[in-house]
Amino acid sequence: MTGKHIEVCSLQDTLSHTRYFLNLRTKSTPAIYRRLLLFRINKPSASPQVPQESSNGSSHHEQAESSSSPSPISDASLTEFYCMEETCPHLGAPLSHAELEIDDIENTRTIDLRGGTSATGLSTCTYNVRVEGTGSDATVWVETPSIEGDHAWEVVEFRGVSEEFADPPPLSLQSLELHDGQPTSAPSQTQAELPGELPKTLLEFAHLILATSDPILKCALTREAVTRMRAGKLRSIRPSLAEVKRVRGDVGLLDEPPREQVAVPPGRTGKRGKGGSEKSRILMLHALANIEQYAIDLAWDIIARFAEFEVEGERLPVDFFLDWAKVAEDEAKHYSLLSKRLVEMGSYFGAHTVHAGLWESASDTADSLLSRIAIIHLVAEARGVDMNPLTMAKLRAADDAESTRILEIIHADEITHVTTGHRWFSWICNKRGLDPVQQFRLEVSNNFHGDLKGPFNVEDRAKAGLTPDFYTDLRGHHQRREDRQAAYAHGGGKSGGDEHLHPRLT
Ligand SMILES: [Fe+2]
Numbered sequence: 001m002t003g004k005h006i007e008v009c010s011l012q013d014t015l016s017h018t019r020y021f022l023n024l025r026t027k028s029t030p031a032i033y034r035r036l037l038l039f040r041i042n043k044p045s046a047s048p049q050v051p052q053e054s055s056n057g058s059s060h061h062e063q064a065e066s067s068s069s070p071s072p073i074s075d076a077s078l079t080e081f082y083c084m085e086e087t088c089p090h091l092g093a094p095l096s097h098a099e100l101e102i103d104d105i106e107n108t109r110t111i112d113l114r115g116g117t118s119a120t121g122l123s124t125c126t127y128n129v130r131v132e133g134t135g136s137d138a139t140v141w142v143e144t145p146s147i148e149g150d151h152a153w154e155v156v157e158f159r160g161v162s163e164e165f166a167d168p169p170p171l172s173l174q175s176l177e178l179h180d181g182q183p184t185s186a187p188s189q190t191q192a193e194l195p196g197e198l199p200k201t202l203l204e205f206a207h208l209i210l211a212t213s214d215p216i217l218k219c220a221l222t223r224e225a226v227t228r229m230r231a232g233k234l235r236s237i238r239p240s241l242a243e244v245k246r247v248r249g250d251v252g253l254l255d256e257p258p259r260e261q262v263a264v265p266p267g268r269t270g271k272r273g274k275g276g277s278e279k280s281r282i283l284m285l286h287a288l289a290n291i292e293q294y295a296i297d298l299a300w301d302i303i304a305r306f307a308e309f310e311v312e313g314e315r316l317p318v319d320f321f322l323d324w325a326k327v328a329e330d331e332a333k334h335y336s337l338l339s340k341r342l343v344e345m346g347s348y349f350g351a352h353t354v355h356a357g358l359w360e361s362a363s364d365t366a367d368s369l370l371s372r373i374a375i376i377h378l379v380a381e382a383r384g385v386d387m388n389p390l391t392m393a394k395l396r397a398a399d400d401a402e403s404t405r406i407l408e409i410i411h412a413d414e415i416t417h418v419t420t421g422h423r424w425f426s427w428i429c430n431k432r433g434l435d436p437v438q439q440f441r442l443e444v445s446n447n448f449h450g451d452l453k454g455p456f457n458v459e460d461r462a463k464a465g466l467t468p469d470f471y472t473d474l475r476g477h478h479q480r481r482e483d484r485q486a487a488y489a490h491g492g493g494k495s496g497g498d499e500h501l502h503p504r505l506t
């Protein structure tokens, strides 16, 4: 007996990977999210292919959701699908990279995908999957989660699970021969050397990475932490309260992550020039790399700072920690791509002044998880989602295909980061009986300075759950710190606006 199904993708979309992340969201408010994994398994000696025939050729492509029974894939098909919750029920660990086998049950992490049972008798939620239609029109439908109330669901994210950390190794500045701040020789791609003794838990990694000033090592540690997390090699992902106390020790949390470069106030980083000249593009990519470096720290900081956070006596679930570790991984990828690109363009990260405006917003919201998510992830990161397409258009106009490609990767990821912010903002509001739209507007009013500026990327914001009622006609009344005000007063006019959220390429 199965329930309603939702159309997820075309069958052809499932041929690039063998497992996929599937993020579903209710259309009701506050939104409820469910992260699932979709597995495509080829029958023995089969290669992936689109079925050419079906027992029932009916099509429901126009339907967002169907309670009817889509036709099952034909027996002639060589592909089978299974779907289950992303998180392992007994370890609280992600299953995206776990070894899963249908028949060969040999260890405690092996789960029967058909019935959700495991060798240890544990069960997890599995979802029925059906393929409907034929040939190139075939589509994949997944049973929607069964939760209290009658909810309509939508697909928020569908992407292949990469086996690799999808970025090039970060460049080592030490490997560059510099002359007057410019590299004089082709850089070698040296990986940062990891410390001999590595952390055993996600929280320990978060503290170590936040205390690491070298951005290359920060990226390498982030990659290592996430890889170990997915491989089930960490002792904990969600820390116990005792662990939080132990890891913080006498030092506690750093107010601000250390930097190798001295930051100047926002508005003092100089003008980038106009017209998409190479110099202005380098300065813009440099400013973006600076933001990405802070974004790595912001993702680890939300894990470390709010590790013991409770809502109505309930601690944050393990999914919270998985989600933000994934964001940290993406941000490290972004920093690596941008720093490599800067070298290709004859510069390097550190060649120009940077500011710490984003961290000021983080400090201002250090005492409230709702405020932190609202200002950093639903204002600042959403601003990036607004600006990226405009930046990409200018890069394209300047025939800078490689920088455009990098911005495209970043943009797709950033939408998912805003989605993550929306997921956990909604989760807390749901637990507290708050209206997320009203609460978000209140948070912005109390913790942000000035108008939320457009133009807004309405379409991509909506993908992330930010409908216009969240952000239309919204103004913050937060008073900036005195020193920031002074910096803006002297720092050069208009750029003081929201440049610290996202740099512009004029
Ligand atoms: Fe990013």
Ligand SMILES: [Fe+2]
Binding pocket: 295, 331, 381, 413, 414, 417
């Ligand atoms: Fe981000």
